[in-house]
Amino acid sequence: MTTHTSKAVPTTIVRFAEIIPDWASSPDAREEGHHRAVYRYIGGSPDKEPKAALPGWEFANGIVMAPPGNGAPLHSHGFEEVFMVWEGAFEVFWVDPRDGETKNVELGRYDAIRMPPGVMRGYKNTGDEDGFLYYIHGRGAYEPPVFQGEGEGTAVENDSFVDPLTQVVRYDDCPKNFQVYHETSLPEGVRGIRRYIGHVGGELEGVGPPPSLSEGEFSFVINENRVGSGAPLHDHPDLEEAFIPLESDWTVFWTDERGDSHQAVLGPWDMCWAPAGVQRGFRNTGRGWGKLHVIQGQGGALPPAYDQDYSHLKN
Numbered sequence: 514m515t516t517h518t519s520k521a522v523p524t525t526i527v528r529f530a531e532i533i534p535d536w537a538s539s540p541d542a543r544e545e546g547h548h549r550a551v552y553r554y555i556g557g558s559p560d561k562e563p564k565a566a567l568p569g570w571e572f573a574n575g576i577v578m579a580p581p582g583n584g585a586p587l588h589s590h591g592f593e594e595v596f597m598v599w600e601g602a603f604e605v606f607w608v609d610p611r612d613g614e615t616k617n618v619e620l621g622r623y624d625a626i627r628m629p630p631g632v633m634r635g636y637k638n639t640g641d642e643d644g645f646l647y648y649i650h651g652r653g654a655y656e657p658p659v660f661q662g663e664g665e666g667t668a669v670e671n672d673s674f675v676d677p678l679t680q681v682v683r684y685d686d687c688p689k690n691f692q693v694y695h696e697t698s699l700p701e702g703v704r705g706i707r708r709y710i711g712h713v714g715g716e717l718e719g720v721g722p723p724p725s726l727s728e729g730e731f732s733f734v735i736n737e738n739r740v741g742s743g744a745p746l747h748d749h750p751d752l753e754e755a756f757i758p759l760e761s762d763w764t765v766f767w768t769d770e771r772g773d774s775h776q777a778v779l780g781p782w783d784m785c786w787a788p789a790g791v792q793r794g795f796r797n798t799g800r801g802w803g804k805l806h807v808i809q810g811q812g813g814a815l816p817p818a819y820d821q822d823y824s825h826l827k828n
Contacts, residue, residue, distance in 0.1 A: 522788050524767050524775070525567060527554050529782035533563035534578065539658070541586055546637075549579040554755070554784050558655050567786060569653030571753050571810025572731045576782070577636075577646045579603075584637035584646075587661040589630075593651035593730045595710070596636060597625040599759065599782075601644025607634040607677055608661075616678065623684035623735065623759075625709055627726060629675045633661055649808060651730030680726060682709045688722035689737055695826040696745060696819070701796075704738040711812045728812030735759065736795075736805040743796030746820035749789060753810040756785045756795055761803025767793040768820075792820050 534550035535557075541547040551557075553565035556573020565575070576599065577585070587608065596605055598620045605626050606617035618626060619639065628634045630651075638644040689705030696702040708724035711732025724732075736744075746768065756765055758779050765785040766776035778798060779785060787793045797803040 522567075523769070524788065524791055524793070525786045526777050526779070527566040527784040527786065529576075529780075529784075532566070535561075535563055539585075539660070541660070546583055547586060548583040549577050549585060552576040552578065554757075555786065556650060556653055556655060558657070569650075569655065571653050572808060573650040573653050573655070574755070574808065575648060577648065578643055579636075579638040579646065580643055581638050581641055585635045587633040587635045588658040589633050590628075590650065590658055591630050591652075591656060593630060594628045594634070595625055595649045595733070596620070596628070597647045597649075597709075598622050599645040599647045601638060601640035601642060601646075603636050603644055603646050604639045605634065605636045605677075607632050609676075610674055618678065618681055620681075621684075625682045625684075626677055627680040627682075627710065627729065628677055629680075632674075632677065634677075649731060649733065653810075682725045684735075687725045687735075690721035692721040694744075694817075696823045698826055701742055702745065703742045704736050704744070707735040707737065709733055709735070711809070712814065730812060731808060731810055732812050732814060733806065733808045736807055737802060738797040738805065739802050740797055740800060744794050746792045746794045747817035748792045748820075749809065749814060749817055751811070752789055752814055754787050754793070755808045756787075757806040757808075758783060759804040759806050761797055761799030761801065763795055763803060763805055764798045765793065765795045767791055 532552045534552050536542060536550050538551045542549055553575040555565055555567045556569030557565045603620050604617050605620060606615055609616050636646060687707040687709055689707055691697060691705050693706050697704055710726045711724055711728045758781050763779050764776055765779060767787060768774055
C-alpha cells in the first residue's frame with residue numbers, strides 16, 4: 514500500500530554537496546571489493562546516521578560511489594529497484610531463479626536496469642575511476658536488504674519471473690518524445706522527454722515514441738531542454754515528484770499553500786522534491802541543452818493540472 518506524503522511537508526531542496534556519504538551502509542562495505550559510499554536523497558534507516566534529507570513515502574533514491582573494482586554483493590529487496598549509471602561503467606549481476614545461474618549486463622552512462630522484487634542482485638564498478646551509480650527504490654519506507662546467505666527474502670515464482678535482461682534501457686535507444694504534453698508546442702515549452710519507465714502523466718499518449726518500459730511502482734524520465742525552456746506551473750494531486758539536474762543548471766519554482774511564489778537554482782545532482790498538491794515547474798537556466806531527471810512516485814500518473822489554461826493548444 515502506498516503511503517502518501519503529508520501536505521505539512523514542504524517542497525524540499527537537497528544539495529548534493531551537503532549530503533554526508535555513508536561508508537558503512539552494511540557490514541560488507543568495509544571489505545575489499547565492496548567499498549562504497551551511499552549518498553541518500555530520500556529514505557534509509559530512520560535509526561542510523563547519516564540520515565537522508567527526507568524519510569521516504571512513495572519511493573527512495575540516492576547515489577552510490579564505488580571505487581574501481583568495488584560494489585555491492587548479491588542482495589535482494591521486496592520491491593522494484595532501478596540502477597542508472599551517472600558516471601563511469603558498472604556491471605550489474607543477478608541470480609536467475611529459473612536455473613540458479615548468475616547473469617550480468619554492462620551499463621554505461623545513463624543506461625538503466627529495473628530489477629524485479631526478490632531477485633538477488635549486485636553491482637561492481639568496472640571502470641578505471643571512481644564511479645557513481647544512481648538507484649531508485651519502489652518503496653519509501655525503509656526495509657533492510659537481504660544479503661545472500663542471510664535468510665529468505667521475497668519469493669520469486671518461476672512462472673512470474675521477469676528477466677532483468679528485458680528490463681535494460683540504453684540511453685541511446687530511449688528516444689526523445691517532443692509531444693508528451695500540449696504545451697510543449699510553445700517555444701518556452703520545447704523539451705524532449707526520454708521516458709525510461711511509464712507514461713509520467715502524459716496528455717498525448719500514443720503520440721510519438723512510447724515509454725521504453727511499462728508502468729511499475731514508479732515512473733521516471735530524462736527531460737532534455739534547450740536554454741530557457743521547461744515546464745510551466747502544474748500539479749500532480751495524487752503523487753510526489755522529484756527533479757534532479759544531470760547536466761546544466763536548472764531553476765525550479767513552486768507556489769506554497771499561502772499562494773507565495775518560490776524558486777531555487779539547482780546544480781547537477783542537487784534535488785528538488787515536491788509533495789502532492791503543490792504547483793511546481795522548471796526551466797533550463799544554463800547556456801546549452803540540459804538534462805533533468807524526473808521521478809514520479811507512482812506508475813500511470815494522471816495528466817498534470819496546470820496553473821494556466823492551455824486548452825487552445827488541444828485543437
